Amino acid sequence: MKTPLYHHHLQLNGRMVEFAGWEMPVQYSGVVAEHLAVRQRAGLFDVSHMGEFSFAGPQALALLQYLTTNDVARLAPGQAHYSLILNEQGGIVDDIIVYRQGPEQFLMVVNAGNLEKDWHWVLAHNTNHADVVNRSRETALLALQGPAAAAILQPLTEISLADLRRFHCAEAHIGSVAVTIARTGYTGSPGFELFCRSADAGTLWQTLLEVGGAHGLMPCGLAARDTLRVEMAYPLHGHEITDKTTPFETRLDWVVKMEKGDFFGREALLKQRAAGINRTLVGLQMVDPGIPRDGYTVLVGGKPIGFVTSGTMSPLLKKGIALAMMGIQHSAVGTKVSVDIRGKERQAEIVATPFVTPAT
């Protein structure tokens, strides 16, 4: 599948790869340059491959409360939150963002790789017939991220971005294009996510690149998106979080609101909490040279006690960093560990995350 910006990516010499069934740009000029652009100036990502489901009507809130772990009732119109969809065992079906656009109007953004699964999940559990529509194909999503994002975007829109707080969204225009501007993103740097109709994506993309050029804006691919999120220790479904890991094992307790009432997976979580949690996600930073990669074994005293779920060379720290799933007794910050990097034990240390503190 191709996003509405496919030809724009080719024009910019984007290196295209297959990702979750989509042909997406993995990089344009280079991962490190794109990563640093987002940390120091601004970057523009096409994330139109992600899915958008709308929920509306009197049953919408109840359905979302049942399907997701965070407390949707706490969201005021124009507000959003990070949340999870769990299965019966408390495993994470997907991590999502829920936007409340009106009293009875919501938008759920899901991962591209889980789009079909999530949609079937929503339909299967929509027993009270909330008004749900899969808007993924008609919706494009651009992420403008970096300390210069507001300076680039403000002259283009009528709303005051200074008044748009983190995890809030507003309806607006960029020129003639109707957009929903959300102060959200997956990079850790300040920025916005812009929803528009697929037909308008090219105009929006072009406008942002033209205006952003003076601010050092660069088009960025999926590779930089990944290194940026690893530096922030943000989880990625299929890596840190999966259908078999629970929020308590992945440090996502903060998006699970047990007190809100019943939701899918709640019983399993209660049981797990009573039984005790025996593994957890940690941040690792290499002491020795080398880059820890997904799947590498983590050892303490020569004994395997965990594995890397995502790893990279941090373009900002210029050191190997990783997220790893570890036995809970070895998860304290400061613990000396080693990583088996192609047969050689390399020294690393458990560190606090995020790995970096981006400029604002």
Add this chain to the structure above:
Amino acid sequence: MQIPEDLRYTKEHEWVRVEGKIATVGITDYAQDQLGDVVYVELPEEGEGMSKGDTAGVVESVKAVSDVYAPLSGEVTEINVALKESPETINTDCYGEAWMMKVELSNLDEVDELLTPTQYAAFVAEESE
């Protein structure tokens, strides 16, 4: 893509410059382009012996890990230590500053088995189809 006329090549995308019994080895322009930003390099030890086809080093980009294979048999006489500090040189000067190792050859006949520039160009064209 550059394929200098005075070098020989392998199907694993190493280049070799043979001067007497000494071979200088690096990775090709095609290889560095495929890898993207190179951020880490592992080299053999000086004095290490190697047989053709052995893993002689590792080149890692942000997203990929790639082994470097010994294109010829012999003993490592020198490694490019500067690469450890600035692996990104591989992206900017793969045939020059970013040479990886020098090997004293133990079997000069193996040189004839390496690809000529024309053969390598044809191989890359086929592989990138």
